[in-house]
Amino acid sequence: MTDRLARAQALLSDRGVDALLVTPGADLRYLTGYHALPLERLTCLVLPARGEATLVVPHLERPAAVAAGVALPIATWQETEDPFELVARLVGDVEVVALDDHMWAARVFALGAAIPGADQVLGGEIVAELRMRKEPSEIEALRAAGAAIDRVHRRMGEWLRAGRTEREVGEDIARAILAEGHLTADFVIVGSGPNGASPHHELSDRVIEAGDPVVIDIGGTTPEGYCSDCTRTYVVGGEPDAEFAALYEVLQRAQAAQREHARPGVTAESVDRVGREIIAGAGYGDRFVHRTGHGIGQETHEEPYIVEGSARLLEPGMAFSIEPGIYLDGRYGARIEDIAICTDDGLEVVNTTSRDLVRLP
Structure with missing residues (x-):
């Protein structure tokens, strides 16, 4: 999975994208090996174009991510915390953020509010460039x-x-x-x-x-x-x-x-x-x-x-x-x-x- 993340980061840099955000679905499973449930609580991979990736999960879902063998730093959030603020802190001051194509609309809007200075673009084609060439x-x-x-x-x-x-x-x-x-x-x-x-x-x-x-x-x-x-x-x-x-x-x-x-x-x-x-x-x-x-x-x-x-x-x-x-x-x-x-x-x-x-x- 580390190689997949590195290749995704190279594509982000080539396309002028500062970070990729991926919620549960096939793209997340491909990049991390984690088949996360699509729950109302936010799970999100934060992949910067440069630097270390982080998987954001609800605190109660951390054992499931660990059991799935996720080999990334895992940042958790409690029930009364705002997970979108956590994602924003991890993303930092950026100009362009790519979102996975199947992200729920409510999350797209919430991330837009949490990272107001960044343009949002579709990120599906970035991961697709990797996924379509099978290992x-x-x-x-x-x-x-x-x-x-x-x-x-x-x-x-x-x-x-x-x-x-x-x-x-x-x-x-x-x-x-x-x-x-x-x-x-x-x-x-x-x-x-x-x-x-x-x-x-x-x-x-x-x-x-x-x-x-x-x-x-x-x-x-x-x-x-x-x-x-x-x-x-x-x-x-x-x-x-x-x-x-x-x-x-x-x-x-x-x-x-x-x-x-x-x-x-x-x-x-x-x-x-x-x-x-x-x-x-x-x-x-x-x-x-x-x-x-x-x-x-x-x-x-x-x-x-x-x-x-x-x-x-x-x-x-x-x-x-x-x-x-x-x-x-x-x-x-x-x-x-x-x-x-x-x-x-x-x-x-x-x-x-x-x-x-x-x-x-």
Whole structure:
């Protein structure tokens, strides 16, 4: 964590920012190793561009910070004290303070009042510059998360069948996500038939019918704090209609082309474009309604985003999803999603289950 703090300080200096203030969330966990609860009492990392960092915590939360292995000076405050004044004293006389992007608005205003002479700027992009380039230990954690969610997909035939509701299937999947090595089941999408045309459909009481295409998008967080996210499309109890089969073949070609194209030195938007052109060429351009992918790590969605308009060059260590989809409103949808990591000269895909249309009895 010391190296991460030092690299963050270097970025602060480069950007003319005097201090970074980070409250509970993924940025705090990344920088300090402390998964602090987002309580009404203020916990805040005070990271100056030069000098020693300090973690401000309520007095009653100090044992939790120590138990988490925080290797920083810890400054505590009592119930009747003003924690924002404590932060202001630690920050000192500065001109520019960066705040984490997810800080509660009440805290933004309180810090503005406590440090009135400083301009406030967003600090999320500073930490994102570090988080999007994964360290070897993080890559190993993402591999383990990918293997765990793959094990759930390989068991899909245990639960997914005609005559059951999406909710029944989803509850079984959620239990399996935990059983296969995750600490939490973060999301379960079971989009059967017309519900598959809604990319963020979750669960409903719709009964799955024979011949239904079913989009299964699932993910969780492992005990190491890293996320999984993988989508496969299934057909249950029969054969899909001819158009769906043709549509799915287009989707497979698009996703394969994106996996082949993605590597260090290409832009994020170019990965999106090569798949989108294939889908548009088959007449489904307006049915691919979301970006190709998102970064992943300690959060399911983080930088880099694989989307038109992002000229960011991919670099070794960047981890992201490749997940094109085609959605026909009122009929069905399909999506294929893998998590991939840029290597020095190519791409490592951590999800290894079949990308074919999986047919279940």
